[in-house]
Amino acid sequence: xxxxxxxxxxxxxxxxxxxxxxxxxxxxxxxxxxxxxxxxxxxxxxxxxxxxxxxxxxxxxxxxxxxxxxxxxxxxxxxxxxxxxxxxxxxxxxxxxxxxxxxxxxxxxxxxxxxxxxxxxxxxxxxxxxxxxxxxxxxxxxxxxxxxxxxxxxxxxxxxxxxxxxxxxxxxxxxxxxxxxxxxxxxxxxxxxxxxxxxxxxxxxxxxxxxxxxxxxxxxxxxxxxxxxxxxxxxxxxxxxxxxxxxxxxxxxxxxxxxxxxxxxxxxxxxxxxxxxxxxxxxxxxxxxxxxxxxxxxxxxxxxxxxxxxxxxxxxxxxxxxxxxxxxxxxxxxxxxxxxxxxxxxxxxxxxxxxxxxxxxxxxxxxxxxxxxxxxxxxxxxxxxxxxxxxxxxxxxxxxxxxxxxxxxxxxxxxxxxxxxxxxxxxxxxxxxxxxx
Numbered sequence: 001x002x003x004x005x006x007x008x009x010x011x012x013x014x015x016x017x018x019x020x021x022x023x024x025x026x027x028x029x030x031x032x033x034x035x036x037x038x039x040x041x042x043x044x045x046x047x048x049x050x051x052x053x054x055x056x057x058x059x060x061x062x063x064x065x066x067x068x069x070x071x072x073x074x075x076x077x078x079x080x081x082x083x084x085x086x087x088x089x090x091x092x093x094x095x096x097x098x099x100x101x102x103x104x105x106x107x108x109x110x111x112x113x114x115x116x117x118x119x120x121x122x123x124x125x126x127x128x129x130x131x132x133x134x135x136x137x138x139x140x141x142x143x144x145x146x147x148x149x150x151x152x153x154x155x156x157x158x159x160x161x162x163x164x165x166x167x168x169x170x171x172x173x174x175x176x177x178x179x180x181x182x183x184x185x186x187x188x189x190x191x192x193x194x195x196x197x198x199x200x201x202x203x204x205x206x207x208x209x210x211x212x213x214x215x216x217x218x219x220x221x222x223x224x225x226x227x228x229x230x231x232x233x234x235x236x237x238x239x240x241x242x243x244x245x246x247x248x249x250x251x252x253x254x255x256x257x258x259x260x261x262x263x264x265x266x267x268x269x270x271x272x273x274x275x276x277x278x279x280x281x282x283x284x285x286x287x288x289x290x291x292x293x294x295x296x297x298x299x300x301x302x303x304x305x306x307x308x309x310x311x312x313x314x315x316x317x318x319x320x321x322x323x324x325x326x327x328x329x330x331x332x333x334x335x336x337x338x339x340x341x342x343x344x345x346x347x348x349x350x351x352x353x354x355x356x357x358x359x360x361x362x363x364x365x366x367x368x369x370x371x372x373x374x375x376x377x378x379x380x381x382x383x384x385x386x387x388x389x390x391x392x393x394x395x396x397x398x399x400x401x402x403x404x405x406x407x408x409x410x411x412x413x414x415x416x417x418x419x420x421x422x423x424x425x426x427x428x429x430x431x432x433x434x435x436x437x
Contacts, residue, residue, distance in 0.1 A: 007033035007310075011358065012348045016393060022354045023299070026306035030313040037317035047316040048309040055308025059156075059163040060301045064294060065264035066154040070110035071293030072271045072286070073226065074118060076279030077216035079106050082226075083122050085219040092130050096140045099123065100188040103144020104180070109226055111156075111297070112149040112396065119145065120403045127203035134203060134404055136196040139418050142400065143188030146422055150352060150383040151176040151183070154229065154264060156297075157356035157386055160304045161379040164311050164360040165367040169260050170237025172376040173230060179380050179429045187422035195418065199410045215280025225267070225274045232263035300353060307357025311364050334370070335381040335434055338363045339427050342385025350393030355386040377434050384426030390419045 007029045014025035027048070034044030073079050083102050090098035102122070106115045123138045153159040153173050162169050217225075236258020239251055256262060268290070276286035341362055346355035359382045367375045390397045391412065401411040 002036070006036055008345070008358065008362075011310075011354075012345065015349045015351070015354065021299075022349070022351060023302040023306045026303065026310050026354075026357070030306070030310045033310070034313050034317055039317050043316070044313065047313045051309035051312025052305045054312070055160070055163060056301065056305045059160050059304055059308070062154050062159055062260055062264055063156050063297055063301055063304065065261075065268050066109065066159075067111070067293040067297040068268050068290045069229070069264065069271055069293075070114060071289050072268070072275045073106075073109055073222070074114060075285075075289045076275035076281060077213035078222040078225070078275045078279065079110075079118050080213070081216045081219050081222050082106060083119075087122070087126060092132070095126060095130065095132065096136055096189040096192055099126070099137050100140035100144045100184050103141035103188075104148055104184060105144075105223070105226060107145040107148030108152060108230070109154075111300075112145055113399065114296075115145045115148075116142070116396075116399060116403070124203075131203050133196045134201040135199050135414055136192050138404060139192035139195050139414060140184075140188035142415065143184050143191070143418060143422055146387060146419060147180040147184045147187075147426075150387040150422070151180045151380055151426065153233075154260070156300050156304055157353050158379055158383050160307060160353070161356050161360040161382050164308065164357070164364050165375050165379055167367070167375040167379050168237060168372050170233045170235075170240075170258060171372060172379050173233055174237065175373075175376050175433065176380055176383070177230075179384075179426055179433065182429050183384075183422050183425040186425045187418050191418055191421050195414045198413045199406070201404060201406065201410075213279060217275050217278035221274050221278055225271050228270060229263045229267040232258050232266065233260060234258075236263075303351075303353055304357055307354075307361055310358065311361030314361055315365065333431075334363075334366055334374075335377055335431055336427075338378050338381040339385040339423075339430075342382045343388040343423070346386050346388050347391070350391070350395070350397075352386040352394075352396075356382055359385065373437055374434070377430050380430045381427060384423050384430060387419050387426070388423040389416055391416055 010032055011025045011029035014020040014028060015022055030048050031044055034047065035041070082105055086098050086102050103115070103119060106118060119141045123134060123141055127134050127137050149155050149157065151158060153162060153169055153176070158172065158176060161167070162172050235254050239254040257266060272286050276289070281289070338359060342355045342359040345358050346352060349355065363378060363382065367378050370378065392408065397411060397415060400415045401408065406414065
């Protein structure tokens with residue numbers, strides 16, 4: 001137990017004080033944990049490399065495919081099509097709700113930073129045309145983006161937690177969407193009403209949105225393509241739930257195409273046609289877009305991999321079993337504990353991904369003794385904790401501050417509190433779902 005606590009403290013100090021890259025911090029922390037536990041150094045390295053390899057094989061490939069899919073959505077004009085269609089069918093009163101929906105749809109296949117870059121010009125343009133506060137429109141959009149980032153695979157955080165806890169991806173995806181809906185509503189349109197009173201940021205006097213692509217895929221085609229991986233993965237879960245022992249060709253086919261790797265691979269290939277060719281992109285442009293989707297996620301893949309190494313070190317040293325035993329004897333809520341661990345690491349390091357990876361590694365042995373639904377809820381509790389109170393040590397904090405032209409204090413009153421409301425609402429929903437099912 002002491003070794004695990006020391007390892008976590010070392011990881012936090014290395015990342016926050018020494019400013020070491022999270023990949024290096026997690027690697028050093030893993031080795032230190034094994035050494036304190038008395039494991040031979042050679043065995044520590046074997047555990048660490050096994051964890052890294054298993055995680056890259058199961059999670060790294062999915063993150064790469066997700067990045068390609070998101071890049072195709074952005075470059076083809078599909079994201080612009082979603083935004084324009086939803087905004088054009090909204091009234092002034094319903095615009096905050098429409099912005100939350102836009103954030104959620106765009107956030108489903110895209111990483112937070114990419115989605116933010118796409119949504120900000122829309123927030124400015126709509127605020128200018130309707131003379132509404134940037135906060136009133138921007139907070140709902142940010143809530144939609146952030147909720148997808150924390151709760152719904154194939155985003156790196158929840159996807160990694162699914163892999164480390166051996167959760168059912170389809171079930172976690174379905175429950176993640178269920179948890180995200182009330183979290184977005186409370187932290188988005190509802191909280192935005194309060195935040196807009198605290199921080200009054202008027203619409204920009206003049207703003208010109210970037211010129212969209214002339215040829216864009218249609219809204220139904222774009223939306224169908226975005227939802228394709230979700231449908232495929234949920235289809236596998238539904239088929240397994242209806243007839244878990246079925247061995248027929250239909251059941252076997254659904255099981256195969258609903259496997260995360262196959263579902264995302266098929267979705268990328270389909271997107272190359274529906275979004276790429278549908279958006280008037282040439283073959284060379286499509287291939288270039290797919291290629292450009294990979295470099296930005298290299299750092300995330302290595303952080304996730306190091307988290308897998310940390311988890312395997314905890315398991316092989318026997319520390320994980322000690323932690324699991326302590327939790328069971330304490331009578332403490334496992335879901336609340338998972339959330340608190342993620343909250344601590346999130347606030348300390350500023351990284352939602354590091355918080356998710358580290359918390360999942362600690363909770364993994366406890367998850368091994370839970371049922372399928374409980375494990376999926378653990379993933380979501382960790383995801384909720386990883387979103388808690390973004391502040392000055394989080395890159396997302398500064399992105400929002402600069403894009404919206406806020407002061408540090410204004411960013412805390414709006415963005416930071418929105419993330420906290422999102423996190424707490426997510427936890428409450430997860431606990432509620434846990435009581436019902």
